[in-house]
Each structure stands twice: as structure tokens, then as C-alpha cells.
Amino acid sequence: MSFPHVTIEGYPRVGANRELKKALEAYWAGKIDEAAFTSTAHSLRIDTYRRLRDLGLTEDYAIPADVAYYDQVLETALTVGVLQAGTLDEEFTLCRGNADTAPLEMTKWFDTNYHYLVPEVADQAFEPNPERILTIVREAADADVKVRPFLVGPVTLLALAKGENPLARLDELVDAYAAVLAALAADGVEWVQVAEPALVADLVPADAELAALAGTAWTKLLNVDNRPNVLITTPYGSLREGLKALADAQPEALHVSLAPSVLAEDPTYVDRVLEAVHPETTLVAGLIDGHNVWAANLRERAEILDKLQAGHPDVAVSTSVSLLHVPHTVTAESNIPVDVAGWLAFADEKITEAVALANRDEDAFARADRAVRTRAESERTRNAEVAARVAKLPEGQVQREPQFEGRKEAQAELGLPKLPTTTIGSFPQTQEIRKARADHRAGTITDAQYTEAMKNEVAEVVKLQEDLGLDVLVHGEPERNDMVQYFSEQMDGFISTDNGWVQSYGSRCVRPPIVIGDVSRPEAMTVEWAKYAQSLTDKPVKGMLTGPVTILAWSFKRDDVPVSVSADQIALALADEVADLEEAGIDIIQIDEPALRELLPLRKDARPEYLDWSIRSFRLVAVDAEPTTQIHTHLCYSEFGEIIDAVAALDADVTSIEAARSKMELLTDLNEGFHSDIGPGVWDIHSPRVPSVDELTELLTAALKHVPAERLWVNPDCGLKTRGYAETNESLKNLVEARDRVVASL
Numbered sequence: 031m032s033f034p035h036v037t038i039e040g041y042p043r044v045g046a047n048r049e050l051k052k053a054l055e056a057y058w059a060g061k062i063d064e065a066a067f068t069s070t071a072h073s074l075r076i077d078t079y080r081r082l083r084d085l086g087l088t089e090d091y092a093i094p095a096d097v098a099y100y101d102q103v104l105e106t107a108l109t110v111g112v113l114q115a116g117t118l119d120e121e122f123t124l125c126r127g128n129a130d131t132a133p134l135e136m137t138k139w140f141d142t143n144y145h146y147l148v149p150e151v152a153d154q155a156f157e158p159n160p161e162r163i164l165t166i167v168r169e170a171a172d173a174d175v176k177v178r179p180f181l182v183g184p185v186t187l188l189a190l191a192k193g194e195n196p197l198a199r200l201d202e203l204v205d206a207y208a209a210v211l212a213a214l215a216a217d218g219v220e221w222v223q224v225a226e227p228a229l230v231a232d233l234v235p236a237d238a239e240l241a242a243l244a245g246t247a248w249t250k251l252l253n254v255d256n257r258p259n260v261l262i263t264t265p266y267g268s269l270r271e272g273l274k275a276l277a278d279a280q281p282e283a284l285h286v287s288l289a290p291s292v293l294a295e296d297p298t299y300v301d302r303v304l305e306a307v308h309p310e311t312t313l314v315a316g317l318i319d320g321h322n323v324w325a326a327n328l329r330e331r332a333e334i335l336d337k338l339q340a341g342h343p344d345v346a347v348s349t350s351v352s353l354l355h356v357p358h359t360v361t362a363e364s365n366i367p368v369d370v371a372g373w374l375a376f377a378d379e380k381i382t383e384a385v386a387l388a389n390r391d392e393d394a395f396a397r398a399d400r401a402v403r404t405r406a407e408s409e410r411t412r413n414a415e416v417a418a419r420v421a422k423l424p425e426g427q428v429q430r431e432p433q434f435e436g437r438k439e440a441q442a443e444l445g446l447p448k449l450p451t452t453t454i455g456s457f458p459q460t461q462e463i464r465k466a467r468a469d470h471r472a473g474t475i476t477d478a479q480y481t482e483a484m485k486n487e488v489a490e491v492v493k494l495q496e497d498l499g500l501d502v503l504v505h506g507e508p509e510r511n512d513m514v515q516y517f518s519e520q521m522d523g524f525i526s527t528d529n530g531w532v533q534s535y536g537s538r539c540v541r542p543p544i545v546i547g548d549v550s551r552p553e554a555m556t557v558e559w560a561k562y563a564q565s566l567t568d569k570p571v572k573g574m575l576t577g578p579v580t581i582l583a584w585s586f587k588r589d590d591v592p593v594s595v596s597a598d599q600i601a602l603a604l605a606d607e608v609a610d611l612e613e614a615g616i617d618i619i620q621i622d623e624p625a626l627r628e629l630l631p632l633r634k635d636a637r638p639e640y641l642d643w644s645i646r647s648f649r650l651v652a653v654d655a656e657p658t659t660q661i662h663t664h665l666c667y668s669e670f671g672e673i674i675d676a677v678a679a680l681d682a683d684v685t686s687i688e689a690a691r692s693k694m695e696l697l698t699d700l701n702e703g704f705h706s707d708i709g710p711g712v713w714d715i716h717s718p719r720v721p722s723v724d725e726l727t728e729l730l731t732a733a734l735k736h737v738p739a740e741r742l743w744v745n746p747d748c749g750l751k752t753r754g755y756a757e758t759n760e761s762l763k764n765l766v767e768a769r770d771r772v773v774a775s776l
């Protein structure tokens with residue numbers, strides 16, 4: 031049967047009211063049993079199919095069944111037999127670990143904030159388990175919907191897996207996929223969707239080699255007798271070598287991502303696609319951008335569709351990527367100004383757009399024209415003062431003066447001891463703190479009561495740090511709900527949503543703010559807290575800021591100006607904050623950039639430009655700081671070895687960086703270019719385990735092999751907000767003691 035003329039790549043799985051999240055957490059907490067859990071998940075799937083049908087995905091196989099309890103990569107790995115889990119609990123042990131088993135590693139999925147579980151490929155046999163996917167197909171059929179089952183493709187699965195050389199087992203894995211496809215065919219399934227985004231990214235191995243592997247694998251897989259029609263999808267960017275490889279394998283349908291941002295990066299993509307895709311293959315055009323929250327310019331999208339249809343006999347309309355990365359629906363929002371709401375499209379609205387585009391619905395086009403026009407004309411998106419300030423900025427890189435050595439001399443007046451100890455900022459967010467914040471939001475306690483509660487907390491945290499003998503103190507960040515939201519809520523140019531939840535991993539959902547216009551800071555955001563903490567102690571208190579790159583990485587970005595423009599604007603707002611902190615007597619300021627690595631483009635040749643603007647925006651925050659002000663930065667959540675030069679180029683005075691889990695491996699990447707002081711995290715704060723003095727001493731001794739004592743700091747891997755006080759007290763006590771021991775031996 032032919033491919034439906036309109037479809038989507040995927041849909042959010044958590045549910046409009048986070049039903050799946052709640053069911054997962056209730057099950058894990060033992061509040062509901064397995065039957066109740068699976069029944070909730072089942073109802074959610076069926077309700078979702080119905081909803082998608084109501085939204086216009088009415089043709090057979092137009093609805094992708096990209097279902098998973100926790101993660102799509104895990105789901106595929108279990109289906110094709112790269113991993114095995116006999117029971118639901120075994121499956122969740124892979125996700126979350128238990129007392130004796132570590133969970134699978136988790137890492138970011140392409141250039142999104144979704145995290146997948148990383149399968150490990152050693153010499154295990156691949157024993158496919160098609161029942162998993164058949165159950166999904168059958169339950170949908172029982173509800174009278176023909177869904178298109180979903181798998182992550184064999185090349186992508188192995189390219190993302192851990193192990194000696196996972197791709198060496200591609201041929202074997204293809205056999206496992208063939209077995210799954212045969213089972214689907216035997217069940218009467220006519221279309222299956224297989225995602226191969228690995229081919230849009232520069233991974234190891236390089237593009238050409240990966241494309242060659244994909245060509246061989248797919249030619250073999252598509253030549254088996256007994257299988258459904260196959261749609262191969264390539265979300266997140268444009269194919270290069272992989273385009274010809276996949277097109278020549280001749281799947282029945284091939285999806286390409288044609289989002290505006292992809293075509294801006296790769297202007298010849300449409301022509302290359304038209305040239306490469308065989309006429310017998312349905313070209314599934316990912317014209318609706320699934321990666322941002324903006325309403326599409328349907329008329330401009332239709333022009334590309336025209337061109338595709340003129341050049342190819344069979345074109346279907348789809349989204350560029352799964353809608354997993356956007357919230358469910360704008361209609362769930364009641365606090366977004368009406369004019370702004372019209373500019374937005376979340377998952378449901380994007381489906382409506384895809385349907386309208388495919389049907390050339392003139393009414394919808396006219397509405398889209400209006401949204402495009404009002405947004406372009408709106409005063410909300412523009413701030414003349416901000417524009418004027420940004421226009422005055424020098425072009426290219428900026429440099430703080432004096433340079434590092436000069437600043438190091440100036441900062442000697444801080445009088446810090448050898449191997450100074452500090453923390454990364456947050457202290458445990460206790461039940462009481464969360465309650466005070468919630469009560470304040472709900473209006474059940476007054477501003478004054480709230481401030482009082484937070485001040486008490488700050489005072490306790492300061493006292494604790496003094497008692498522990500830490501050298502550089504923090505205020506503990508009790509007032510911050512989230513390190514990005516806290517700032518976005520205080521800056522103009524951002525809006526927040528009430529229900530705009532997006533899955534980050536497993537049951538964890540985040541609600542990213544949306545940058546809608548020029549960004550500015552109406553007033554100081556952090557100064558009062560830092561000032562208060564500093565008033566309580568003679569030790570230096572670090573001011574705490576989230577950097578421009580991280581604020582952007584964890585927000586939905588504008589699509590009407592380059593990201594670098596928003597980055598400069600946020601940087602200027604934060605630079606004002608730095609000046610105000612200095613004014614208030616804060617001599618040490620930390621600018622967190624845990625997401626520096628996350629926004630790194632998938633293609634190597636796009637990386638230098640990204641690193642240029644991201645480093646510039648970080649430097650802009652600190653460029654006018656006094657030489658005596660010590661600027662710290664903090665990085666975590668990724669491995670930074672690959673971009674260590676960029677980390678050095680931030681030109682911070684002190685860099686704290688996650689390192690405990692990898693046993694200080696990062697330090698081997700340091701070179702002469704890395705001049706800043708460095709605090710490799712010695713305490714892995716991701717678990718409640720208390721590191722012993724011996725263990726910490728050993729890590730510090732190891733660090734001293736790579737970093738001279740004059741440059742070494744002693745700190746945990748990250749903030750302590752998810753920790754409890756019991757382990758915090760003990761761990762920090764050990765940390766100070768280990769430092770003393772190491773210093774004594776110098």
C-alpha cells in the first residue's frame with residue numbers, strides 16, 4: 031500500500047497531563063502494581079492514537095507508534111535483542127539501576143535535550159524479541175487504528191552504543207532486524223518506520239564510512255523477502271554521504287529533514303534530495319519544524335513542497351523531527367498573551383500545520399500569514415535600547431584585560447590558601463525550602479515571610495560552610511527553582527509556560543522557557559542574596575550566575591534572529607549583574623556553563639562558528655570585570671575533552687569541571703593552552719555515597735600529576751541541590767580533610 035500523504039515522525043509520550051510520568055513514578059514507589067501501570071500506559075497510547083486521528087492523521091499508517099516506557103533507544107535495543115529484560119522490573123533496572131546493578135549510561139540524543147540510554151555491545155548474542163512491538167501493533171488494531179511501528183535503525187543503534195567496536199556487529203544486527211520485520215509482516219503490518227539520524231551527524235566513524243556501512247546494511251535488510259514497507263527517517267539535520275547511500279538502498283519511503291534551520295545550514299539540500307531519491311521511493315518531506323515552538327510560515331513551506339512535487343512523483347508531508355521535543359499543545363496555556371499564543375505551535379498545532387500544508391488549506395495559510403506578520407511587526411519582540419547596546423559591541427572576540435597572569439597577581443589579594451576548597455553553588459533543597467517556594471508562588475505566605483525563610487536558610491548554609499572550614503563560600507541557591515528558569519523569569523524577552531512539559535529522560539520532564547524577543551534585565555537578579563550571605567562572613571562568598579549559552583540551551587530559541595544575537599543580549603544582561611555584584615562587594619563570581627557542550631553542532635564544519643559566538647557571549651559577561659574579581663566557570667553533564675580548547679578560551683580565572691566519575695581522566699586532555707586554575711570535581715554528587723578521605727586524597731594526588739598545586743582547587747562535581755544534608759556534611763568534611771592532608775604533604 032502507498033504511504034500516507036501526511037504524517038509526523040513521532041509524538042510526545044508522557045501524555046498531555048504527564049500521565050506516563052505519574053504512572054512510572056507511582057509504580058517505582060510501589061504505589062500501584064504492574065497491572066495498574068501497564069493499563070494506564072495502554073490507555074494513554076490508545077487515547078493518543080485517537081487524538082492524532084482527530085487532528086487529521088486519518089490515513090492508515092499515518093500514526094507512528096514510537097512508544098516506550100522510558101526511552102526509545104532502550105525499546106529498540108530490547109526489541110532487536112541487543113539487550114534483554116525478562117520482566118518489567120528488569121527493564122527498569124536497566125534504566126535506573128538497583129542496589130547491586132548500575133543503570134545504563136545516559137547521554138544526549140543528537141542536538142536535543144532528550145537523553146537516551148546507551149546500550150553496551152560486547153559479544154552478547156542478539157536475540158530479537160518481536161513480541162514487544164507486535165503487542166503495540168495489535169492493541170492499536172484492536173482500537174481500530176493501523177499504526178506504523180517504530181524502531182531506531184541498526185546503524186544509529188550501533189553508532190550510539192558503547193563497546194569495543196559495536197559497528198563491527200552491524201551485519202549480525204541486520205539479521206536481528208530482519209527477524210523483527212518478518213514478524214511484523216507475518217502479522218499483516220504494511221509499514222514500519224526506522225530512524226537513522228546517525229547519518230546526519232559527524233560521529234565516529236566519519237560520515238563517508240558510516241554512509242558506506244549504512245548502504246551495505248540497508249541494501250541487505252531491504253532485500254529480505256518477508257518484510258513490511260520501510261520508511262527510513264533522517265531527523266535532526268541534512269544527510270551528506272548518507273543521502274546517496276540510503277536513497278540507493280531504495281526503501282519504499284525516505285524521510286528527510288527540511289526545517290528552515292536545516293536548509294539555512296545546507297541551502298542545496300532540496301536539490302540534492304531531488305537528485306538522489308529514486309522515483310519509486312516516496313519522498314517524505316520533513317517540512318514542519320518539530321524542534322522549535324514557532325508557528326510555521328506555511329506559504330514559504332508550500333513553495334518548497336511545490337518544488338519537491340515538481341521534481342518527484344510521490345511526496346508526503348511530515349515533521350522534520352519527532353514532536354517529542356515540544357510540549358503537547360498551546361491550548362493548555364492560559365497565561366501566554368493572546369498575540370504571542372498565535373505565534374506558537376506545539377505538537378498538536380504542528381500536526382494541524384502538516385495537515386494544512388498537505389491539503390493546501392487556504393484558510394490555514396491565511397492564518398499563518400497573519401501570525402508571521404503580527405510577529406514580525408510586534409513591539410514585543412523588539413527593544414530599541416537593547417538593539418542599540420548590542421550594535422555598539424565590538425565584532426569578533428572580546429578579551430578581558432589584563433590577561434590571565436596579570437589577573438592572577440591582582441587576585442592574590444583574596445588571600446586564598448593553597449588548594450582552596452569550595453562548592454559549586456547549590457546546597458540541599460530540603461522539603462521546607464521547596465514548600466516555602468511553593469507557598470510563596472501560591473500566595474499563601476507573604477513576600478516578607480518568604481524572604482525571611484530564605485534568609486534563614488542562607489544563614490544556616492553560611493554557618494555550616496564556616497564550621498566545615500571551606501574557603502570560598504556560597505549562599506546555597508535556596509531561592510532558585512531551576513538554574514535557567516530563575517533567570518529567565520526575571521528577564522524581559524522570555525515567557526514561561528504552565529504546562530509546556532517536555533521529556534528530558536525517563537519520567538523526568540522540564541518546562542523550558544521561550545525566548546520571544548530581545549532580552550534585557552529590568553533589575554538586579556541575584557545581588558540581594560549574595561550580599562546578604564557576604565554580610566554574614568569574612569570569607570569570600572561567590573556570586574552565582576548561569577551563563578548565556580546554558581540559558582539558551584535550556585530554552586526554546588527564537589527563529590527570527592541568529593542564536594548568537596540572543597546570546598549577546600543575555601550576556602549584556604549578565605554583565606550588568608556582574609557589575610552590580612562587584613558594587614555590592616562580591617569579589618568572586620561564578621558563571622555556570624554546564625551546557626557548553628550540548629549546543630555543539632552535529633556537523634564538524636559548523637562547530638567553529640558556534641564556539642566563536644558561544645565563547646564570545648561568555649566572555650562578554652566578564653569582560654569589564656575588575657582584575658581583582660575572580661571569575662569562575664563550572665561545567666558538567668558531558669565530557670569536555672573534545673572541546674577543552676574552547677573551555678580554555680572561556681578565559682575564566684578558575685574552572686570547576688565534572689571529573690570524579692571518570693577518575694580525573696579529563697586532566698590528561700589539559701595542555702599549555704589551558705591556563706586557568708582548575709577544580710576537577712572529586713566528589714561524584716550523583717549518588718548519596720560519601721567519598722572517604724582516602725579516596726579524595728587519592729584523586730587530588732592524581733590531579734597534582736597534571737596540575738601544579740598553585741592552580742588546583744578542591745570541589746565536588748556539581749551543585750548539591752539533589753543531595754541530603756547527612757551526606758553533604760560528611761562528604762564536605764572529608765573533602766576539607768583530604769585537602770589538608772594533601773597540602774601537608776606538599
Ligand code: MET
Nearest residue numbers: 454455456622624749750
Ligand atoms: C548543572 S550545574 C549546577 C550549577 C549550580 N550553580 C548548582 O550548584 O546547582
Ligand SMILES: [Zn+2]
Nearest residue numbers: 624666748749
Ligand atoms: Zn554542574
